[in-house]
Amino acid sequence: LAKTTQPISMDSYEGQEVNITCSHNNIATNDYITWYQQFPSQGPRFIIQGYKTKVTNEVASLFIPADRKSSTLSLPRVSLSDTAVYYCLVGDADRGSTLGRLYFGRGTQLTVWP
Amino acid sequence: DVKVTQSSRYLVKRTGEKVFLECVQDMDHENMFWYRQDPGLGLRLIYFSYDVKMKEKGDIPEGYSVSREKKERFSLILESASTNQTSMYLCASTFRGEYQETQYFGPGTRLLVL
Numbered sequence: 001l002a003k004t005t006q007p008i009s010m011d012s013y014e015g016q017e018v019n020i021t022c023s024h025n026n027i028a029t030n031d032y033i034t035w036y037q038q039f040p041s042q043g044p045r046f047i048i049q050g051y052k053t054k055v056t057n058e059v060a061s062l063f064i065p066a067d068r069k070s071s072t073l074s075l076p077r078v079s080l081s082d083t084a085v086y087y088c089l090v091g092d093a094d095r096g097s098t099l100g101r102l103y104f105g106r107g108t109q110l111t112v113w114p
Numbered sequence: 115d116v117k118v119t120q121s122s123r124y125l126v127k128r129t130g131e132k133v134f135l136e137c138v139q140d141m142d143h144e145n146m147f148w149y150r151q152d153p154g155l156g157l158r159l160i161y162f163s164y165d166v167k168m169k170e171k172g173d174i175p176e177g178y179s180v181s182r183e184k185k186e187r188f189s190l191i192l193e194s195a196s197t198n199q200t201s202m203y204l205c206a207s208t209f210r211g212e213y214q215e216t217q218y219f220g221p222g223t224r225l226l227v228l
Binding site: 087 | 149156
């Protein structure tokens, strides 16, 4: 399973766009990229998932370049409530290889200031 | 919405006690997981189960056991609690999404072993 590298922490101000980049140089052909968000004293929560190019939902956008060796989670106009740890994961879509092997790493602590 | 519940949010036990952590999900998910989360170490997989009465060791199973007698319930057991098992314990279950399994997490149980 490909491991990932993210910045340990990031700071932003309310209303700004935040981009968190994740490196996954050993990503395999069948791997998808997934981002989770975790607030203090809560379990992680799924945000977004993609395979290539760009994916957008009501919460965030995910940009994946052609070589797929990195991905960028984009949070538009962050608020104080977006302060959380963000985890980038990669895994194979085949149930047999992803089962129980999601590697969360240390994540990126995003702090949004007023 | 998927709901994953854990029996306790906070628990204090003494060294040597037997500890049961219960997890229940209400979405008929086949796969369930137990993680522990410690500062600076991210989430580490303890055990997982892909069916009733089936279990597989994760990355750090030592000192733990699990039980899956019913599909909706997955229990983590500390046979003889030790102080190094003080941690946040997170249960998750998986939904087979469009690309890859999306894990839904419970709120966590913060265990203190004295």
